Amino acid sequence: MEFSLKKAFASTMAAVVLSTTGCATMDTNSNTEPLKLTTNSLSAGETKKITDQQEAELLDILSKASDATNAKIRYNKYFLKDTIQDIKANYVQDKTDEELNSLALAGARKLVKDNSSYTIAQFVEATLDGILTKLDPHSDYLTPDETANMFARNEGNIxxxxxxxxxxxxxxxxxxxxxxxxxxxxxxxxxxxxxxxxxxxxxxxxxxxxxxxxxxxxxxxxxxxxxxxxxxxxxxxxxxxxxxxxxxMNPVTYKALGDIGYVRLHIFNERASGKVQEAVQELQKSIDNIKGYILDLRRNPGGLLNEAINVTDRFLEEGDIVSSGKSPESVSAPTKAKAGDITHGAPIVILVDGGSASASEIVAEALQDHKRAIIIGNQTYGKSSVQTVRPLPVRLDGIKFTTEYYFTASGDTLQNRGVIPDIATGFYGTLSDGRFNHSEGKYGNALPKPDPSAPANITRSFCDSSGTVIDLDKIDDTLLLKSRKTGKTEADMQIFCAIEHLKGQENYTRTRDLTPDIKIERYRTPEFNNS
Structure with missing residues (x-):
């Protein structure tokens, strides 16, 4: 009877679903390229011949590991085959056996080239890493330490x-x-x-x-x-x-800024939604006649998809939040909000930047789509894909690979686009620090947008900080940042823009055309002296 690990895989299917930029890295300078395959015009027999040749070479490299025994060779042969089939069946894009075997072979060949001897564990890591890091920027092989750290980070403890x-x-x-x-x-x-x-x-x-x-x-x-x-x-x-x-890892910090509640969400771990709710409730106790809330998602790389949904739900009474699928045609039924807006309809401003990714983008876009929040800041990272983490059977390592795109309440995807702010600042935080412009599109193997015909939003306004005077000795530390260019403490102008919006003190003026049909508005924040 043929040995199979399918039952072992079934026991690990309760995998973690992530919506984060992750920590995957890719060796873009490697000279070991996967085999170029053009199997579309080949017959089934010719295709199988190529597959058999690839598997035979992988088996040969496996059998030459320094700790190889007949039992270990047999186990890891089928382990690798079943893992490749798992990736093939669940990856967000269609991949053939030949393509995945080719990537595995590239990793195995590089291992042989770079090492005079190697272990079976190194062979498995090289082949799986060879496949996953070439698929997209967020798929990766995870060592035992990386697997343990990921679960600990999601639980909020490291x-x-x-x-x-x-x-x-x-x-x-x-x-x-x-x-x-x-x-x-x-x-x-x-x-x-x-x-x-x-x-x-x-x-x-x-x-x-x-x-x-x-x-x-x-x-x-x-x-x-x-x-x-x-x-x-x-x-x-x-x-x-x-x-x-x-x-x-406390995912939330919060503070009263006069009659406005400020909540900073750092990461979407298992405690995120509960801590956001606690923060809002504490601010409601400490602020009389609260004018609104600032939800700061800047530099928040994402985290658990369920927590993005739960955080969004805290600010809605009804409506769609997010759906997912491999394409617009195979999207699941959207997750819907339940009644119970914890702010009781108070105005909300969400701050975003190029470091706001994935789960952060789900929250920002959903609340923007429902006209529940105004988005202020810079265009976000543009990651609209969902990763699944599989702990590997018997071993302590794991694999992380992209299984779906997510789609916003409006049916769009943010892949390679990001959330477009309602009010753009044109700067990151301080007056002189405009260097933070991360984006998904910087990766050569970034996944394409699944629906390239979907329209993009247009920023409606621009927050101009020029001419603003602020007495830094008289404002809350939350409103201060240290410039990486000058080393000086400067005002966080994005928060100031949010405060002025919530207080209704903007001074809008019409400026230049972006297109013949679309105008942009600019406002200048008034002088601050905290008097």
Whole structure:
């Protein structure tokens, strides 16, 4: 009887569904290219011959692993075959056996080329990584550590030092954008927002990817890490020894800004919707006659699809939220909102930028479609695909691959477009920091928009910060950012635009034509002195 792992796969089908930019990276400089196949004109017999040849070569490479035994070879032969069939059956685009085998072979051949010897585990990683990283930017093979970290992150718990990182202006070093809490290991050791991480354990971090740095920061609870910091204003590097600890990732921070409630949602983990509701309820207790809410989704990369739906539902009484499918013709029935708007219909402004992706875009677009919120900021990332994470049977690793597109309440998709703000700021946060323009389309293997004929929204207004005067010593810290270009503290003008919109103090003036039929409006925020 032929050995099969289908039953083992069935036990792992309760997979995590993600709507996030993820951390997948792709080696775009590899010289090992997959076999170019043109099997459309081949007969079934010729196609099978190619498939048999590919599988025979994969088996030959597998059998030469340093720890190969007959039992291990037999198991992993069928393990790989069943995994490829799982990807073929569920990937968002149609792929043939020949295409997927070709990608697996490219990864296996590179493994042989780069190593004098290798293990079966390395063979499996090379073949699956060879397939997944070539499919699209968000499909990936996950090592045991990456699989465990992903589930921990979704649950809201990780082991680390409690920092949120972003690239500096030149994208060569990572800057500490925020600290998870005043009690985090990083905060207790003396790290600050705006610090640049130059070395970890004596090794330079210059030019390293965020994934590389995060892997070094994470580790076992109680272990130590040495971090060298370049701090603006300090003439010499600063050295810190920090003990890793379990970090509870609170997805939400909130604050009263006068008579406006400000809620910052950092990531869509399992606690997101509950914490958003708690924040709104606390703000309602502390603010009399609340004028409205600012929901800040800037630099929020997404997370769990269900939590995007749940957050959106908190602000609607009825209507469609999102649907999903492999194409516009195969879309599932949309998820519908249930009655119970937690803000009782209060005005909402949502802040977005190029770092707002996936789950963030679902929330912003749904509330925009229902005219429930005004979107202020910059065009978002443009990721409209959903990934499924499969823990692999017996092993501790996993695979993550794209299984569907999601479609907005209006039936459109945001793939390679993103959410178009109602009021564009033209800058990221501060007066001098206009460098943040991430987008899905920057990847050469980005998935295409499934319905290219769908119309794009047009930004209606522009928030102009020129001429605005703000006394930085008299405003809330929430309204301040540190410029990565100048190192100076500056006002977060996107929040100021949101506040002025909610207070109804905009001064609109008609400006230039965008097209013969479409006008754009510009408003200038009034002077602020907090008097």
């Amino acid at each position: 082991v680390g030092i409690g920092v949120k990182l972003d690239y500096d202006e030149n994208r060569k070093l990572l800057i500490i954008e925020d600290l998870s809490s005043p009690d985090s290991p990083a905060a207790q050791a003396g790290l600050k927002k705006g610090d640049l991480i130059s070395h970890i354990n004596g090794n330079s971090m210059y030019g390293k990817t965020s994934e590389d740095v995060i892997k070094l920061i994470k580790g076992e609870k109680g272990t130590k890490i040495n971090i060298t910091i370049d701090r603006p204003g300090s003439r010499t590097p600063l050295e810190f020894e920090i003990t890793r600890a379990k970090i509870e």
